[in-house]
Amino acid sequence: MSQTAGYVLGHSDFEIERLQIQAAALANITRRLIGECNIQSGMRVLDIGCGAGDVSMLLAEAVGPSGLVVAIDREARAVETTRSRAETAGYRNIEAVVATDDDISVARPFDAALGRYVLVHQRDPVAMLRRATSAVRSGGVVAFHEVALYPPNRSRALPNVALYDQVASAVNAAFVATLPSPDVAGRLVACFAEAGLPSPHLICECVIGDSASPIARWIALGYRSMLPHITRLGLAPTSVGDPETLVERVEAELRAVRAQVVSAPQICGWAVRP
Numbered sequence: 001m002s003q004t005a006g007y008v009l010g011h012s013d014f015e016i017e018r019l020q021i022q023a024a025a026l027a028n029i030t031r032r033l034i035g036e037c038n039i040q041s042g043m044r045v046l047d048i049g050c051g052a053g054d055v056s057m058l059l060a061e062a063v064g065p066s067g068l069v070v071a072i073d074r075e076a077r078a079v080e081t082t083r084s085r086a087e088t089a090g091y092r093n094i095e096a097v098v099a100t101d102d103d104i105s106v107a108r109p110f111d112a113a114l115g116r117y118v119l120v121h122q123r124d125p126v127a128m129l130r131r132a133t134s135a136v137r138s139g140g141v142v143a144f145h146e147v148a149l150y151p152p153n154r155s156r157a158l159p160n161v162a163l164y165d166q167v168a169s170a171v172n173a174a175f176v177a178t179l180p181s182p183d184v185a186g187r188l189v190a191c192f193a194e195a196g197l198p199s200p201h202l203i204c205e206c207v208i209g210d211s212a213s214p215i216a217r218w219i220a221l222g223y224r225s226m227l228p229h230i231t232r233l234g235l236a237p238t239s240v241g242d243p244e245t246l247v248e249r250v251e252a253e254l255r256a257v258r259a260q261v262v263s264a265p266q267i268c269g270w271a272v273r274p
Helices: 013-036 054-063 076-089 125-134 162-178 188-194 214-232 243-256
Strands: 044-048 068-073 094-098 110-116 136-147 156-158 201-205 260-262 266-272
Touching: 013 054, 013 110, 013 136, 013 201, 013 214, 013 266, 044 054, 044 125, 054 068, 054 076, 054 094, 054 110, 068 076, 076 094, 110 125, 125 136, 125 188, 136 188, 156 162, 162 214, 162 243, 188 266, 214 243, 214 260
Parallel strands: 044 068, 044 110, 068 094, 110 136
Antiparallel strands: 136 266, 156 260, 201 266
């Protein structure tokens, strides 16, 4: 049986949009992770679970024209999106492939392997870490960026906005109920150790902004993507209303009280393969 669970958010049009908005919110944290890992010009890097290609493009910036990013995802639509966006943006150093990490040839090991929001989808995160490590040369880097979904962590509005609070609470509860490893961001030290890696260097940051920041739209679109699971689990608040207009209503209510919105903690861990 595959150790990667099915992608609970699906690959609808608004989910692809949500992935890109999520990427805009998280870009600076991922850039800092790439910098801390010393991923640089000329390197050959594996992007595990490339999604819509945003991490691939950040890595492509870091490795430059003389480097290569091999972006993998098991979903053909995600890989097609990555290819199209990379070509449009002018990146010629991204090779997008429909594959799992098990399918990648390591005849020439990578200088680094990186995944964002990947371990939360694994039934066995340690096995994923081992597979990522096996694709990297000795002295190379294994890095993951995960979200802290374990209580009491979730996105919040300050001051409190009831609609946003209901949406964020439902999304977080649905993730906790459906993802195989929702608490993995809080277990990175143990997971890296069990995978035979040194204790990881760690970063913990939150994204914060006003109603015009990507955070509110990211969470509201997450509600739409997760709505089948939210409904199935009996987590849908009756007062949320029409999901088609949810993004606009959430942003309007946040704007009305000049709220600031903060994400759940983002935890990054990386280690050098012995």
